Amino acid sequence: MRPIVGITSYVEPASWGVWIDQDAALIRKSYVDxxxxxxxxxxxxxxxxxxxxxxxxxxxxxIAGGADLGPDLYGEEPGPLTDxxxxxxxxxxxxxxAALRTDLPVLGICRGMQLLAVTCGGRLHQHLPDVVGSxxxxxxxxxxxxxxxxxxxxxxxxxxxxxxxxxDGRIEVNTYHHQGVADPGSLTVTAWxxxxxxxxxxxxxxxxxxxxxxxxxEAGERRIFESLVDAART
Amino acid sequence: MSRPVIGxxxxxxxxxxxxxxxxxxxxxxxxxxxxHNSGGRAVLITPDAPDVDALDGLDGIVFTGGSxxxxxxxxxxxxxxxxxxxxxxxAELLLLRAALAADLPTLAICRGMQLMTVAYGGKLHQHLPEVLGHxNHRPVSGPKFGFHRVDLxxxxxxxxLLGESVEVNSFHHQGVADPGKLTATGWCPEDxxxxxxxxxxxxxxxxxxxxxxDTTDHRLFAALVGMTSSS
Numbered sequence: 001m002r003p004i005v006g007i008t009s010y011v012e013p014a015s016w017g018v019w020i021d022q023d024a025a026l027i028r029k030s031y032v033d034x035x036x037x038x039x040x041x042x043x044x045x046x047x048x049x050x051x052x053x054x055x056x057x058x059x060x061x062x063i064a065g066g067a068d069l070g071p072d073l074y075g076e077e078p079g080p081l082t083d084x085x086x087x088x089x090x091x092x093x094x095x096x097x098a099a100l101r102t103d104l105p106v107l108g109i110c111r112g113m114q115l116l117a118v119t120c121g122g123r124l125h126q127h128l129p130d131v132v133g134s135x136x137x138x139x140x141x142x143x144x145x146x147x148x149x150x151x152x153x154x155x156x157x158x159x160x161x162x163x164x165x166x167x168d169g170r171i172e173v174n175t176y177h178h179q180g181v182a183d184p185g186s187l188t189v190t191a192w193x194x195x196x197x198x199x200x201x202x203x204x205x206x207x208x209x210x211x212x213x214x215x216x217x218e219a220g221e222r223r224i225f226e227s228l229v230d231a232a233r234t
Numbered sequence: 235m236s237r238p239v240i241g242x243x244x245x246x247x248x249x250x251x252x253x254x255x256x257x258x259x260x261x262x263x264x265x266x267x268x269x270h271n272s273g274g275r276a277v278l279i280t281p282d283a284p285d286v287d288a289l290d291g292l293d294g295i296v297f298t299g300g301s302x303x304x305x306x307x308x309x310x311x312x313x314x315x316x317x318x319x320x321x322x323x324x325a326e327l328l329l330l331r332a333a334l335a336a337d338l339p340t341l342a343i344c345r346g347m348q349l350m351t352v353a354y355g356g357k358l359h360q361h362l363p364e365v366l367g368h369x370n371h372r373p374v375s376g377p378k379f380g381f382h383r384v385d386l387x388x389x390x391x392x393x394x395l396l397g398e399s400v401e402v403n404s405f406h407h408q409g410v411a412d413p414g415k416l417t418a419t420g421w422c423p424e425d426x427x428x429x430x431x432x433x434x435x436x437x438x439x440x441x442x443x444x445x446x447x448d449t450t451d452h453r454l455f456a457a458l459v460g461m462t463s464s465s
Contacts, residue, residue: 001287009278016249016260017301025278026260029246032280041287044244044259044278046266053236054275057291142253 003040003059003232007031008092008112010066011047011085031064031109034217038225040232047091052098060105060208060232063092063112065215068179071126073118079126081178093119105208105231107224108201110177113211117201121185128180132195137175137213144174144215149199155190156210157200160224173199173214180213187211207231238293238462240274242266243326243346245300246281247319265298268447272455274462281325286332293462294339294438296455297326297346299445302408305360307352313360315407327353339438339461341454344406347441351431356414362407366425371404371443379403379445382422384429390419391440392430395457402429402444409443416441437461 007027014024025046035042045054055061070084071077073093078084092112096119099106108116114124125131128138139145151158151169164171181189181198191200191212203209208231216224242265249258259280269276279288279295289295304318305311307327312318326346330353333340342350348358359365362372370380384402386393410418410428420430420442433439438461446454 001290004288004291006277010251011263012251014249014251014258014260016245016247016258019262023263024249024251024260025263025266025276026249026251026258028254029257029259029280032259032282036282041285042280042282043241043288043291044280046263046276046278048266048270048275050270050275051237054239054277056236057239057277 003229004057005035005040005042005060005062005229005232006045006054006058007035007042007062008064008088008095009044009046011087027064028217030217031062034225035062037222038229040229045095047087049090049094052095055095055098055102055104058104060107060228061095061099062228063096063106063108063115065110065112067111069111069114069118069124071124074123076123076126081127100206100209103207105228106210107228108211109217110213110215113201113213114179114181116209116211117181117184117187120187120203122181122187123183125180125182128178128197131180132197134195137180137193137197138178144176144218146172146174147193149173149191149193151200152190156202156204156208157190157212160210160227162223174219175214177213207234237273237275238459239291240269240276240459240462241279241288241292241295242269242276243296243298243329244278244280246322261298262447264447265296268452268455269296269459272452272459274455274459279329281322284328285325286328289329289332289336289338292338294341294458295329295333296458297330297340297342297349299344299346301345302360303345303348303352303358305358308357310357310360315361323349334433334436334439337436339458341458342441343447344443344445347431347443348408348410350441351410351413351416354414354416354433356410356416357412359409359411362409362427366427368425370424371409371427372407379405382424384420384444385423386430387419390417390430391432391434391438392419395453403449404444406443
């Protein structure tokens with residue numbers, strides 16, 4: 001029996017087949033395929049804030065990318081460019097808090113990493129270009145930015161992302177975000193872009209709690225998902 | 235007592251949402267809301283064959299609507315209007331057979347009902363307008379759904395849940411020609427098309443041709459969730 005890995009879903013109007021602008025629960029198939037390729041079975045978790053009972057059916061949790069977090073989660077007013085989804089915020093916060101309490105392996109991707117930071121008491125920058133003076137983390141609508149990051153030696157992030165071609169802990173990643181982690185709360189930052197933007201956070205006291213600001217599911221990175229699935233097996 | 239976890243099979247198709255145009259696992263939110271409003275917790279099951287381990291954590295499962303079932307599965311050539319997703323058929327048939335073998339409470343909707351029929355050795359009409367002479371089950375103009383009555387057989391699961399008859403919303407161009415080893419328990423009185431099939435040997439295995447998720451009548455979902463929580 002393969003481990004079961006839950007992936008949180010988007011809720012957005014979508015068009016597919018005969019359906020036009022239909023309210024839908026959905027996720028890029030690349031997340032599912034990454035989990036499948038790592039030897040686990042993905043199930044998708046639409047937002048729901050009743051309880052976290054569904055975790056009993058799961059061996060690991062992926063908090064997926066998506067819209068901005070509501071700044072109410074870290075006690076701030078929304079900025080002019082902040083676009084949030086309160087239903088996802090409520091449902092995913094509930095799942096993540098319960099997963100952290102029970103030591104369920106957790107991988108946060110992009111928005112998911114930001115939720116990890118906020119859930120652990122941190123805060124976000126609501127619009128990175130205002131902070132770093134560049135849009136290299138999201139060069140344009142629907143366009144990933146590729147840039148270098150430096151990984152902390154010995155960290156979980158370095159273990160799953162590798163030492164890079166030069167063996168110096170520097171790798172290139174694909175990012176697509178206009179917000180970023182300002183304060184990681186109780187988590188440890190273990191990767192940075194050259195402009196200082198936080199690229200990975202983790203909790204070294206837990207078996208597997210990792211957030212990455214980039215998109216390994218779109219880049220065909222396998223080791224990060226294999227490591228999550230390994231943790232899910234124990 | 236924790237909340238029953240109900241699996242919903244999904245489409246895997248090219249989808250457009252926001253700035254994305256990508257291959258996605260996608261399902262109308264109405265199915266999710268129907269499960270949540272009925273006291274269950276919805277999880278989405280993608281068509282990744284061959285695989286039944288997704289059933290492990292589930293207390294019940296819903297086979298959802300979608301494309302036509304591949305007529306090769308009941309030994310017929312495809313009608314020109316038939317549009318199939320063979321990967322989804324294969325994955326869902328595997329899940330459906332395993333769910334039925336385990337007597338997992340199962341609700342099958344529209345395409346799901348047709349797939350259930352095929353799994354029990356039945357056959358489908360591939361294009362109802364040619365069989366019935368009208369398009370009331372999927373109007374080509376006007377509102378999306380066709381609306382009509384369904385009469386339910388005395389003593390059936392459907393009758394116990396829904397009463398003598400029910401007004402339903404239809405959106406399908408194929409239909410059940412032969413229910414195979416299932417029992418037909420509901421019909422459209424205007425054309426005698428089969429609208430409900432059941433396996434009375436199982437605790438809860440029922441297929442309906444209409445779309446209860448897209449109505450405010452969630453009795454079938456409530457019954458599915460209730461069945462799982464009483465087990």
